[in-house]
Amino acid sequence: xxxxxxxxxxxxxxxxxxxxxxxxxxxxxxxxxxxxxxxxxxxxxxxxxxxxxxxxxxxxxxxxxxxxxxxxxxxxxxxxxxxxxxxxxxxxxxxxxxxxxxxxxxxxxxxxxxxxxxxxxxxxxxxxxxxxxxxxxxxxxxxxxxxxxxxxxxxxxxxxxxxxxxxxxxxxxxxxxxxxxxxxxxxxxxxxxxxxxxxxxxxxxxxxxxxxxxxxxxxxxxxxxxxxxxxxxxxxxxxxxxxxxxxxxxxxxxxxxxxxxxxxxxxxxxxxxxxxxxxxxxxxxxxxxxxxxxxxxxxxxxxxxxxxxxxxxxxxxxxxxxxxxxxxxxxxxxxxxxxxxxxxxxxxxxxxxxxxxxxxxxxxxxxxxxxxxxxxxxxxxxxxxxxxxxxxxxxxxxxxxxxxxxxxxxxxxxxxxxxxxx
Amino acid sequence: xxxxxxxxxxxxxxxxxxxxxxxxxxxxxxxxxxxxxxxxxxxxxxxxxxxxxxxxxxxxxxxxxxxxxxxxxxxxxxxxxxxxxxxxxxxxxxxxxxxxxxxxxxxxxxxxxxxxxxxxxxxxxxxxxxxxxxxxxxxxxxxxxxxxxxxxxxxxxxxxxxxxxxxxxxxxxxxxxxxxxxxxxxxxxxxxxxxxxxxxxxxxxxxxxxxxxxxxxxxxxxxxxxxxxxxxxxxxxxxxxxxxxxxxxxxxxxxxxxxxxxxxxxxxxxxxxxxxxxxxxxxxxxxxxxxxxxxxxxxxxxxxx
Numbered sequence: 163x164x165x166x167x168x169x170x171x172x173x174x175x176x177x178x179x180x181x182x183x184x185x186x187x188x189x190x191x192x193x194x195x196x197x198x199x200x201x202x203x204x205x206x207x208x209x210x211x212x213x214x215x216x217x218x219x220x221x222x223x224x225x226x227x228x229x230x231x232x233x234x235x236x237x238x239x240x241x242x243x244x245x246x247x248x249x250x251x252x253x254x255x256x257x258x259x260x261x262x263x264x265x266x267x268x269x270x271x272x273x274x275x276x277x278x279x280x281x282x283x284x285x286x287x288x289x290x291x292x293x294x295x296x297x298x299x300x301x302x303x304x305x306x307x308x309x310x311x312x313x314x315x316x317x318x319x320x321x322x323x324x325x326x327x328x329x330x331x332x333x334x335x336x337x338x339x340x341x342x343x344x345x346x347x348x349x350x351x352x353x354x355x356x357x358x359x360x361x362x363x364x365x366x367x368x369x370x371x372x373x374x375x376x377x378x379x380x381x382x383x384x385x386x387x388x389x390x391x392x393x394x395x396x397x398x399x400x401x402x403x404x405x406x407x408x409x410x411x412x413x414x415x416x417x418x419x420x421x422x423x424x425x426x427x428x429x430x431x432x433x434x435x436x437x438x439x440x441x442x443x444x445x446x447x448x449x450x451x452x453x454x455x456x457x458x459x460x461x462x463x464x465x466x467x468x469x470x471x472x473x474x475x476x477x478x479x480x481x482x483x484x485x486x487x488x489x490x491x492x493x494x495x496x497x498x499x500x501x502x503x504x505x506x507x508x509x510x511x512x513x514x515x516x517x518x519x520x521x522x523x524x525x526x527x528x529x530x531x532x533x534x535x536x537x538x539x540x541x542x543x544x545x546x547x548x549x550x551x552x553x554x555x556x557x558x559x560x561x562x563x564x565x566x567x568x569x570x571x572x573x574x575x576x577x578x579x580x581x582x583x584x
Numbered sequence: 585x586x587x588x589x590x591x592x593x594x595x596x597x598x599x600x601x602x603x604x605x606x607x608x609x610x611x612x613x614x615x616x617x618x619x620x621x622x623x624x625x626x627x628x629x630x631x632x633x634x635x636x637x638x639x640x641x642x643x644x645x646x647x648x649x650x651x652x653x654x655x656x657x658x659x660x661x662x663x664x665x666x667x668x669x670x671x672x673x674x675x676x677x678x679x680x681x682x683x684x685x686x687x688x689x690x691x692x693x694x695x696x697x698x699x700x701x702x703x704x705x706x707x708x709x710x711x712x713x714x715x716x717x718x719x720x721x722x723x724x725x726x727x728x729x730x731x732x733x734x735x736x737x738x739x740x741x742x743x744x745x746x747x748x749x750x751x752x753x754x755x756x757x758x759x760x761x762x763x764x765x766x767x768x769x770x771x772x773x774x775x776x777x778x779x780x781x782x783x784x785x786x787x788x789x790x791x792x793x794x795x796x797x798x799x800x801x802x803x804x805x806x807x808x809x810x811x812x813x814x815x816x817x818x819x820x821x822x823x824x825x826x827x828x829x830x831x832x833x834x835x836x837x838x839x840x841x842x843x844x845x846x847x848x849x850x851x852x853x854x855x856x857x858x859x860x861x862x863x864x865x866x867x868x869x870x871x872x873x874x875x876x877x878x879x880x881x882x883x884x885x886x887x888x889x
Contacts, residue, residue, distance in 0.1 A: 240853045243640045268641035359836055412725055415748040417834050540856075547854035549660070549839045557838055561748075583639075583856065 197227045198483045201252035203242065206235045208256065208307065208470065210441070211502040218498050219490055226483045235362070239264070239542050246270045246475060253478040254487055256306050256470045259294040260365075263539045265473070266297035272474040275301045277485070281492070288507040290467030290535045303471035305507030306491055307499060309436045310529035311366045311466045313337075313457070314422070317450045319344050319351065319431045330454030333461050334371070334399045337432060341408035344431035352424075353408035353431045356400070358560060360418035361545045361553045365536065366466045367434025367456065368556070372396035373534055374458030379552065379576075384538040386576035388555060389569045395459045397559040397568070404560055414561050417548065425449075436468065437526040441503035453525045455532075467533030469507065505530065540583035544576055551575035627869070630862045638859030640852070651863035660839070661864060664847040671843065672822035675758050679818055680811075682762055683769030688799070690770070691777050701774075704767040712764070716831035719760040723747065750840050753833045757841070761828060765821075769814045776810035777803060812883035816876055823872055844868050 204212040209232045216230035231252065233241050239261060245251040257265065265271055278284060278301045291305030317327035323343035331337040341353025357363040372378065377392025387393075403409050410424060422435035426446050434456055443449055455463030472491055474484045496506040500515035505526055512527045538544060545552045555572035559565045634651055638644045655661050686704055690697040707715065723730050723746045731742035747753045780803065788802045804811070826845040829835060835842035835850075842850075844864070852861030 240640070247641070265641075270641065359834060410726070411743045411748075412745050415745040415834075415836060543855045547850060548834050548836070549842065549850060550854075554839065557836070562838075579855070 197225050198480055199227045199229055200254060200478075200480050200483045200487060201231065202228045202487070203231050203233055203252040203255040203257075205233055205238045205256065205258060205470070207258075207438075208232070210438075211499065211504060212256070214502065215491075215495060215498065219487060219495065222494070223486065223490070226486060228487055239546075242270070243268075249477070251475045251477070253480050254472065254474050254484040256472050257303065259291050259303075259305075259469055259471045260535060260538075260541050260545075262294045262303045262471050262473065263297055263537055264541060266295075266300075266302035267539045270473075270476060271302040272476050272478070272481070273300050273302060274304060274474065274488075277488075278304060283492075283508060283510065286508045286510045287492075288467065288469075288509075288530055290530070290533055291469065291471055291507055294535055294537060295471050295473075303473035304488065304492060305469070306472035307469045308467070308505040308507045308512075308530050309438060309469040310505065310526045310533050311370055311434055311436050311468070312453045312455060312525055312529055313432060314425055314435055314439065314451050314453055315340070315432045316425065316428065316430070317452055318428075319347070323347055323431075327450075328452070330452055331432070332454070332457050334375075334395075334457065334459045337457070338399070338402060338408075341403055341431060342406070345406075345408045350429045351431070352410045352429065354403050355410055355420075355422070355424045355430045355433045356413055357416035357418045357421050358413045358556060359415055359548065359553065360421070361547065361550050363418045363421055364556055365545050365552070366436065366468060368396065368400065369536070370434070370456040370464030370466055370534075371399065371458065372464075374456060374462040374464030375460075376458065378536075379572075380536050380538055380544075382537065384536075384540070384580065386544070386551075386573055386580055388551065388573040388576055392459075394565055394569060397555075397565050399459065400556075400560045401563050401565065405563065414557075425451075437503075437505045437523070440520065440522060440526075444503070453522045455525065455529060463529075463532060465529035465533035467530050467535045469505070538580075540579055543579045543583060551579070630865055633859050634863035634866050636859045638857075638862070640856040640858055644859070647859075651860045652867070654860065655863055655867060660842070661844070661847060663839075664842045664844045667841065668823055668825065668843045668845075671754065671758070671825060672819060674754075675761055675822050676815065676818045678758065679762055679766055679769060680814065682766040683814070684773055686766060686770040687773035687777060691774050701771075704770060706767075707764045708768045710764070712827045713831065715760065715764050716828050719756065720747075720832050723756050747833055748837050750837055753837060753841055757828050757832055760832065761822075765818075769818065772810055772814055773807065776807035780806050808883065812879065815883070816879050819879065820872060820876060823868070823875070 202216065212232060213230055216228045219228050238258065242251065242255065288305045288308055295301050295303035313330060315330050320340065321327040323346065325340055325343055331340050337354065344351055344353040356367060372393045375392045375395045377390040377396065379386060379388050379393060381387055412420065422433045422439050424430045425433040426443060426449065428449055443451065456465060457463060472488060474481065474488065478484050496508050496511045497515050500506050500511060506512045506516055517523045517527050544550055551572035555568045559568035635646060635648055636644050637647045690701045690704065722728050725731050725743055725745045735742050746756055784802065788798055793801060824845050825843045826849065829841050829843050829846050833841040835846055848861045848864045851864060852858050
């Protein structure tokens with residue numbers, strides 16, 4: 163009796179499996195269960211390598227297929243916000259770390275606190291990324307890719323201008339002197355370049371100059387301090403570079419379209435850029451360059467500790483699979499991105515897989531450690547908007563020279579925004 | 585007998601008329617549904633949103649007319665309205681007279697006029713986005729052909745970005761819009777001119793009208809309806825300008841080329857205030873309706889004379 167029961171149960175189970183599989187066969191060519199597809203979003207800045215990350219994961223995990231979608235940087239906030247409200251959000255997303263507080267505050271991401279506490283390598287994770295992923299003492303996002311800003315200098319141009327090609331500038335005065343000498347070469351040669359109408363570019367390459375000078379535009383609690391006198395030092399430094407003609411005129415209207423590209427053309431002496439730029443410069447092997455920390459007015463060093471965090475979206479239908487991908491992204495995935503010239507977010511993997519590739523990578527990896535990232539739930543309105551207080555301050559201080567007035571106007575506008583956004 | 589017969593025909597007539605009316609009603613249903621779903625519903629929704637503090641993400645709350653009160657004290661909004669009006673006032677006549685000139689040049693049916701008609705019309709078929717990017721590149725001080733050309737002709741080094749200088753940045757956009765849209769208006773005007781009957785023109789010519797007098801006293805009055813259509817389209821389009829400024833100037837230098845719609849986009853998606861953006865949209869919609877209404881009145885009023 164018992165035996166027959168067992169047989170019956172067994173037959174039923176087999177039948178169920180057969181039925182289940184046959185119903186799935188329609189969707190998959192193999193006899194295995196159909197792979198679960200999870201949607202993964204990333205932003206334009208990562209377009210060069212992110213598809214290969216998805217492909218690598220899919221190769222190793224045939225049961226889970228990650229579908230990568232790249233959203234243009236300028237539309238990322240709107241797209242993810244509206245998608246999360248209309249139920250069409252991805253399962254998991256890579257997100258510019260600086261935007262995480264805004265999404266975390268608004269309950270878009272899954273709480274990963276207990277998962278994080280269980281990670282054996284938690285102490286090796288980039289502190290800047292971890293800090294930005296934290297909201298109300300809960301971890302909503304984990305590090306994914308790192309990006310630090312440093313100063314690039316063209317060694318050949320330094321030599322041509324009679325400067326020591328092996329010594330990167332260490333103060334504002336040294337940058338200015340070098341920029342003057344290189345501009346004096348005449349023709350198309352210019353000492354320095356930056357994208358003057360781009361908020362994000364300048365938080366990446368200009369803000370470190372003011373941080374290293376002891377100034378800041380936001381307190382740790384996100385309150386605006388645009389009138390800081392050390393911010394003025396950095397503004398007047400850029401204003402001098404501009405008004406003395408050491409910077410190409412296109413800087414004023416550059417909304418980030420060129421960013422560091424003029425440096426890659428070999429006629430620009432110095433530019434602030436990130437680890438990604440080393441990859442771009444590989445296409446121009448004739449450019450002989452060095453990297454050094456972005457300095458303060460009289461020395462010191464500053465960097466924007468940037469890159470992306472990774473977060474699981476609240477309400478995902480595939481939480482298990484999303485977590486498997488997250489786990490991979492923090493382990494094998496980090497070794498994989500290191501092969502794509504992307505700075506890993508784990509200090510152990512950065513040391514073993516990234517830094518040995520190129521001596522200049524060490525400057526980047528170090529920069530991640532002393533780098534800083536502003537924490538604000540109002541990053542987009544304060545910084546990224548083309549008419550934000552940040553961009554308006556840069557425009558009128560650097561290009562019109564009205565530094566104090568620009569700072570005061572920006573402070574007023576920023577206070578109103580912070581009051582509204584909380 | 586006869587009267588009975590008449591009444592039958594009448595009945596038949598009315599039932600036929602009823603059927604026709606009903607058929608007409610059915611024919612309008614799809615369009616009405618379209619208007620309801622894609623215009624009326626969203627528009628009412630926007631009005632509803634405009635009375636709330638409605639962030640991109642997070643809690644919403646009813647605040648009555650607060651958004652509207654803010655709008656009238658918001659210097660950025662007021663400046664954007666001023667700029668949009670300035671742009672409309674400049675671009676509308678410029679577009680119209682260019683289009684009229686082109687239409688008069690190519691109204692014939694010879695091979696050459698057909699050729700030029702096609703050439704003139706080419707920019708119209710390019711999307712607005714690509715066309716804007718084309719011009720963004722075209723006037724770039726480093727790689728653009730326009731400054732390069734002036735350099736060769738000896739007009740200085742052209743190192744300064746045109747888009748960084750105020751009247752010049754607006755000028756670039758205006759030239760681009762005329763280049764892009766004049767031919768569209770040209771086609772409408774040309775069709776209207778071709779529709780004027782030969783007899784009228786011949787009669788006028790016999791009476792001694794020619795050249796400019798013929799144009800002013802005969803041609804233009806006869807295509808008044810098309811002119812009003814062209815002007816209303818042009819004014820509405822200019823007041824809603826967005827793409828060309830978003831791409832070419834980004835609202836710069838120093839926010840001086842920020843149009844109202846660009847500002848609405850910013851307030852909604854970069855400043856995260858969807859409710860405020862909705863209130864500004866409602867204000868713009870009301871202004872646009874009023875302006876179009878006045879335009880229709882003025883142009884139709886002339887028709888009766």
